Amino acid sequence: MSPSYQDLLAQAREAIPEVEPSDIAPRVESGDGPLIIDVRETAEWDQGHLPGAIHVPRGFLESRIGGVTSGTDQELLISCASGQRSLLAAKTLADMGFSNVTNLAGGFARWKQNNYPVEVPRILSPAQRSRYSRHVLIPEVGEEGQLKLLDSKVLLIGAGGLGSPTAYYLAAAGVGTLGLVDDDVVDESNLQRQIIHTTDRVGMNKGESAKQAIAALNPEVQVNVHPFRVNRDNVLDLLDQYDVVVDGADNFPTRYLMADASLMTRTPLVHSSILRFEGHASTFMPYDGPCYRCLFPEPPPPDLAPSCGEAGVLGVLCGVMGNIQATEAIKVLLGMGDTLSGRLMIYDALGMTFTELKVRRDPDCPSCGPNADLQLRDYEAWCAGVGSHDHAGATA
Amino acid sequence: MSTVKIPPVLRQAVGGERTVEAPGSTMGEVLTNLCQAHPAVGAQILTPDGELHKYVNIYVNDEDARLLQWTDTPVGEGDTVMILPAMAGGA
The missing domain is CATH 3.40.250.10 (Rhodanese-like domain)
Structure with missing residues (x-):
């Protein structure tokens, strides 16, 4: 039976x-x-x-x-x-x-x-479960990871070539708060690559324009528009409000400022830079891996460092590099996988090659080394001056 | 002969090429020979005394030459020397 x-x-x-x-x-x-x-x-x-x-x-x-x-x-x-x-x-x-x-x-x-302790899990709403179902299905993300993303705050320096795809995908992924720092307005010449903006928003502040696109894509995301240039007076307060900073700036003074400020506030820095057909990407984990200045102790002189506005950039390159940044930001937020910490990835769109270089902590690093006297400086003057002098801090 | 990878900002100085072959038994010799053949490169990466500028990173076979023997790092047939200045673009 x-x-x-x-x-x-x-x-x-x-x-x-x-x-x-x-x-x-x-x-x-x-x-x-x-x-x-x-x-x-x-x-x-x-x-x-x-x-x-x-x-x-x-x-x-x-x-x-x-x-x-x-x-x-x-x-x-x-x-x-x-x-x-x-x-x-x-x-x-x-x-x-x-x-x-x-x-x-x-x-x-x-x-x-018997009144023993009970945990009540925070849960996704039915609408969130539906929207983020493809994330929830991934064991490494799951509901817990999605809730973590919803609680996360990411600051983007620049809402331009790199910032457009990065912000768009982070918003789609449900990163709860995005800060957009950009004092510039949308120009027609941006639209070849800055896909978060639209023709009818030419003339609008880029942060505001991106906020509209994000609201249409995922209204749940809180967008903080910071319509100014990041500088040494506002950077520390700004970084204190965020978990990760994504650098998509278009100039060296801002990049070295972000490198130092990320160390001072211990905020992970996701880096990318682009020119013509080539992109660099790395992730700098403060005092855990190398910093930007371990890799590049000094900026090149201005004539060796043209901006995309001066030298041009293949529009789609921004999508590849911006999405590498978005991927790195999500991995840092969720603590999963291997980030680009300690590695510089170089993407050559013409050869369609990815090259990886090792980056190590520099024991003499003027920013994160044990003897570094880290202070925010006048980065504009310093970047304009280092090319003609050849030792760190000559014109600081 | 080593293969020197030329970054975008220096390609005009070598006639638009992405890589250039140069002779030499050390990384320093390879770059000296490169700069003799293409003086416009030297003007960008070398100081008036002929030293490499501090803002120029050199990688030999994907290793940071500062952690090898810098300009004395031996190189030979099939080795790759990459000139890597920082890039700022993002917009």
Whole structure:
């Protein structure tokens, strides 16, 4: 005769030890308890769960358990609403070879009745779950990662060639707050590459124009327009409001200012620069990896450093490099993958090659080295002067 | 002969080429020979005393030459010397 539900429970109870909430609560509260697997449905989980528990719905138990455990000998505590679904789930795990599986007697209901601590997860709204579903599907991002992005604040220096695609994609990705620093207005000659702007917004401040595009794409994103040039008087206050800064400036004084200010405020700096067919990209993690000045201690003289306005730039190059910056910003925010910290990536659109150069911390770096006397300086004068002198700080 | 990779800002000085072959047994010799063949390059990357400007990064086979033996870094057939000045453009 086929076993009934009661038979299955009885069999499982013989194979799986059970613990009362009072037995396990001290270990859970002190943080050295077993790994807690909550097998309830999503709607139940959203109402609250044991602290530190991991949500693996019963229907996904067999397929997902390997991804959340370190091995079949790991100590597991299985929990559901009343302790029955979890008992069957625990039996399944034992059948799969897990040797140290316990069931929480009475489940989450008894835990809660005894007033043990409960975590109520922050969750995406149904609309957010739909909008960001392709992110939520990626295990490395998931709902938790998406919530982190929604809480994140990214400052973009420049809403031009690099800033346009970067801001657009970060907004689409649901980065909750974007700051756009740009004192310039949209010009017709920008539209060949600055895709966040439109023909009918020529003459409008670039931050304002980008804000309109972002509002149409993702109205949930808070856009802070900073319609001025970043300088040594405002940079530190500005950076204090953001988690990551993305540098898409078009001049050396701003780039060296951002490099030093990112160190002073310990704000990760995602860098890119572009000219004609070529782009550079790197990520500078303050005092953890090399900084911009470890790589480029001094700017070249102005005649060796033309801007895109002087020398030209292939429009689509901005899309490639801006999206590398957006990718790096998201990775830094979510703490996943390997960033370009310690590497300079060079993209040559003509050869269609990516070259990677190693960048190391310079022990004598005038900005981040152990003997550096880091202070914001007059970067305009310094950048205009270093080419004719050849040692750091000559005209600071 | 080593292959010297020319950055966008110096390509005009070498007739528009993205790479140039130059002889020499060290990185310094290769660049000296390059600058003799293309004086406009030398005007940009060398000081009046013939030293490399501090704003010029040189990579030998994708390694920072400052961490190798700088201008004394040995190079030979098939090696790549990259001239890498910082770029500022972003708009």
